[in-house]
Amino acid sequence: MPQRVACDSCGEVLYDGKNLKPPDEIILSHNGKCPKCSKKLSFVLINVEVRPAEEVTR
Numbered sequence: 283m284p285q286r287v288a289c290d291s292c293g294e295v296l297y298d299g300k301n302l303k304p305p306d307e308i309i310l311s312h313n314g315k316c317p318k319c320s321k322k323l324s325f326v327l328i329n330v331e332v333r334p335a336e337e338v339t340r
C-alpha cells in the first residue's frame with residue numbers, strides 16, 4: 283500500500299513511498315516542521331490509492 287504524508291497546513295508532500303514509514307520518523311526527518319511553510323508537523327496520512335487485494339476465490 284503506497285503511503286503519502288502531507289503537511290496539514292500547505293499540503294506539501296513530506297513523504298511519498300511504497301513502504302510504510304512511522305509518521306514520527308517522517309516528522310523527525312524534517313526536523314519536526316514543514317520545509318515549505320514551517321508549520322510544526324502533525325502527521326496526516328493520505329492514502330491515495332487503496333486497492334483491496336485481489337481476491338482469489340477458490
Ligand SMILES: [Zn+2]
Pocket residue numbers: 289290291292293294316317318319320321
Ligand atoms: Zn506546510
